[in-house]
Amino acid sequence: MDYEERVKELEDELPKKIGDRLLTKLKAEEPSKKKVEEVIENVKRNYRSSKYEPGEAIGVVAAQSISEPATQMCTSYDEKVILKHNGRIWIKKIGKFVDKIMEKGFDKQGKYEIVEVPEDEDIEVLALDGDEKLKWSSVSTLNRSKSPSTLLEIKTASGRQITATDFHSFVTRKSNRIVPISGKDLEVGDRIPVMSFLPENCVETISLEEHSEEISPNVDVTKTGERLKTTSKSKSIPASLPLDKLTGFFFGAYLAEGSATRSQVNIFNSDEEYISRLQDFADQAGIEYSFTEEEGEFGAAGRFTINSSLFARFVKRFCGTGSAEKEVPDFAYSAREDFVAGLLKGYFDGDGNVTVPGKMIRVSSNSKNLIDGICTLLNRFGIFSYKTQDNKKQHGLIVPYKYAGIFREKIGSSINSKRRRIKSLSQLAKEFWTEKSQDFTDMISGFGDLLYKTARKLGYPTRYVNNFTKRQRIGRGTLSRYIDLFSWIAEEIDVDISDELSMMKQMVNSDVVWDRITKIERIESKHPYVYDLTVPDLHTFTTFEGVVTHNTMRTYHTAGAAQGVEITQGLPRLIEIVDARKTLDTPSMDVYIKDDYQEQEKAKEIANKIKETKLKDLVEEDRIDLLNLVLEMELNERSLEETNLDLEDIVNQVNKGRRKYEAELGEDDTLKIVPKKDDISVRDLQKMKNKVMDKHLKGIKNVSQAVVMEEGGEWKIQTLGINLKKVLKIEGVDPTRTVSSDPREMEKVFGIEACRDSIVKESYDIIVQQQGLPVDIRHMLLMADMMTVDGEIKAIGRYGVAGEKGSVLARASFEVTVRHLTEAAINGETDELNSTVENVLINQTVPVGTGMYEITYNPESEE
DSSP: OOHHHHHHTTTTTSOHHHHHHHHHHHHHHOOOHHHHHHHHHHHHHHHHHHOOOTTOSOHHHHHHHSOOTTSOOOBOTTOEEEEEETTEEEEEEHHHHHHHHHTTOOEEETTEEEEEOOTTOOEEEEEEOTTSOEEEEEOOEEEEEEOOSEEEEEEETTSOEEEEOTTOEEEEEETTEEEEEEGGGOOTTOEEEEEOOOOOOOBOEEESGGGHHHHOTTSOOEEETTEEESSTTSOOEESEEEOSHHHHHHHHHHHHHEEEOSSEEEEEOOOHHHHHHHHHHHHHHTOOEEEEEEEETTEEEEEEEEEOHHHHHHHHHHHOSSTTTOOOOGGGGGBOHHHHHHHHHHHHHHHOEEETTTTEEEEEESOHHHHHHHHHHHGGGTOOOEEEEOTTOOEEEEEEGGGHHHHHHHTOOSSHHHHHHHHHHHHHHHHHHHSOOOOSSSEEEOOTTHHHHHHHHHTOOTHHHHHHHHHTEEEHHHHHHHHHHHHHHHHHHTOOOHHHHHHHHHHHTOSEEEEEEEEEEEEEOOSSEEEEEEOTTTOEEEBTTOBEEEOOOOOOOSSSBOSOOOOOOHHHHHHHHHTTOSSOSSOOEEEEBOGGGOSHHHHHHHHHHHSOEEHHHHEEEEEEETTTTEEEEEEOHHHHHHHTOOHHHHHHHHTOSSOSEEEEEOGGGOEEEEESOTTOOHHHHHHHHHHHHTOEEESOTTOOEEEEEEETTEEEEEEESOOHHHHHTSTTBOTTTOEESOHHHHHHHHOHHHHHHHHHHHHHIIIIIITOOOOOHHHHHHHHHHHHTTSSOOOSSTTTTGGGOSOHHHHHHHSOHHHHHHHHHHHTOOOOOOSHHHHHHTTOOOSSGGGGOOOOOOGGGGO
16 A cells, blocks of 8 residues: 555645654554554544644643642641640641651552541541531541642731641631632632630649659659659649649749749739739649849839749740740640639739720730730630731730620739729720620621621611621621611511521621731742641631631542542533543542441441552562562551451462462562563563552452541442442442442443433532532533433533534634634535524524514504
8 A cells, every 4th residue: 555645645634744753653564454544534533633723721821720629738837736635735836746646657648648547546626617616626637748839828917827838728708608718719808717716625633743754854753642842852842733713823924924943933023912812822732932022123023932943844844934935834725714714814914904095905925925825715715816016026915895894704803903994994895795886807708698688678778788798798796786686676577587697696606706818928838748637527627826727638548437539629520521531530439338338347348349459559568589580578467457368369369360470478478479481680570570569459440549438427438440330249339329420430330311410410519519609500400411412421512512513603602713614614504593692693682582572663553
């Protein structure tokens, strides 16, 4: 056959470059005439499908427009989080905390390093639920991944800040729902939730004995009765302290005006009642103390002193020393309310200032950690404070006067002058909540038309609430007064607005303040990793700054209880569906389990049957014996136990099929791969190792992960990889509900109707459930019908549904406009203008509804 002549005939259909490459390939392969025509048709088809029109979404801009929500979603190493571990609250740097646990080992899943929280460990974080309440929720996994070069630093009006990757999801309020929002989509002026209430966690005492080795590692501490001492002549201290008001007051006073040396704890203050409380604490604890007072430049200066090196070490360990290094002790966050109130009283009485003209209670410190801790303790009473920083790096804290009533009732003051001023502020606070007042900081957003519809329902003038609805923000105090007003009107005219009032009360009584973002900037990452926590169900956790952040890290694990698998989400997944892709990026199955198998262990057994196990999954270490030219592999005992495989099973599986080697057990239960060829080279041995490592041992091929998870009160399995036919044959699998994420596989196994339902469900989950877009499901139903109406699945595109439109203008309006119009002109096609698109294009009435009628009106007939 003359290949050159045949390729020359394609000059009008293929570019010269492609023709030349085709000719070179044909000459090299010398295929038959029939094969040549098949190759040419494939080349022509691939060339046509690869063509694009000017303006089509390709290249860098298009790539930037299609973002994947499940990329990196992590906070920085230094971000502190509030954790509850075995019943006690701790403040930890997320990076340091995760790294320490991962020192014992972790799983590598793609670019993520993941460790499941052991069952005997009880790690919880503060999570925000749908009712806008914070509650303690369990952490299932700890995660880290390589840090990008830059991170996003977000600052709020109240002085809070958080540093995270730009894909890290936050949460915001929209249409009276808590919905996730990506960091890169946030703008200055948006509002994010910040903790205003810390749920109580009561610890009655703090044991000094438990920390004796930590605070005195080189000194023997002995216990006599309930007392501790270092030597026979040293002064003893109690083995434990009650976390009551007196103990709290002492620690608050120390944080405000104290210092600690190697042998003493000193607190400087001259107020009689202030010193009296410190003396009461020392008497209660049985610790010796002294008080001295000297006249100084600015009047009398008092000093309260506890002479105990052991007690001084304890105070320094938990509270620090020096104005820039002090911090609230960890045990304070878990303590009884009495202790917290006492600590805050001691601190504000020492360093605080109450100003009635300024309408605030304020305090300042050189220590940022201390101010952050005081902010968090104030949250125990529902008091939301604001943080500031001046040019001298002095950190300030402001309690707005609207909280003065709570402050007076729960905390109070031991100093007469401050008590009087707090009382005056309390009176102003009553007026704030009951009379007209403005609050530009604590404003609630994202309530939709709730106020407008409620006003209309009650016949209340909507002009009074239009501004709130338009701006989508209203002060908490203002909303509280509208609740009272609407309740009164509803009762007077007997109209039921219980649902509306319930939502408004939820807004007012939420555990968070919707804090306005004031600054967003990119900063350089200072650590090689970024970190995240997986919190099932609520998917949020709270930082020490109080910012509630959305956990969207999707991890996957082999046959273990977990959150789910990492699958394609968002726009990329939607494109897969509408393009009817034959190959998905991350195909998955939701495998439901019959009632008789609804136990976690039974579900794990089914998952083990589904998940493919290859030899490389079991090998802990491999090596090449260069002397004997054999492969030696040491197998991981834990992996063998998890997969229920024994060594003989593995040898038998490896030896199946045609092969150039023989598997056998060596000493110490090592697996040996012995080549049948005597003169094999090291290079060929390395190739053989790669093939052997990929040997299938168990499970269903191409199903790389199988995760057991609890959803809606029942156990199910989510997979990474698909093979629906084989999964349905496994005992215990419910065939009536098990589905694949691949519509094409649903068509092959269940038929075209199941394929249609799959398209509807998958697109609805992406558009409405994940993205929160208010798209009517009928659009998705219509799309699915168009893709499946002919009995087979077709793409929405030029080679599918769009390319089959009868109207020339409709086809041209979709894509490749020039080609459609050119071909129509060449072929003399006619457009009857029967549909919407083509009539809109030529600016004439669409023949739909009233546009279907021709009405003639003669005005003279009326005469």
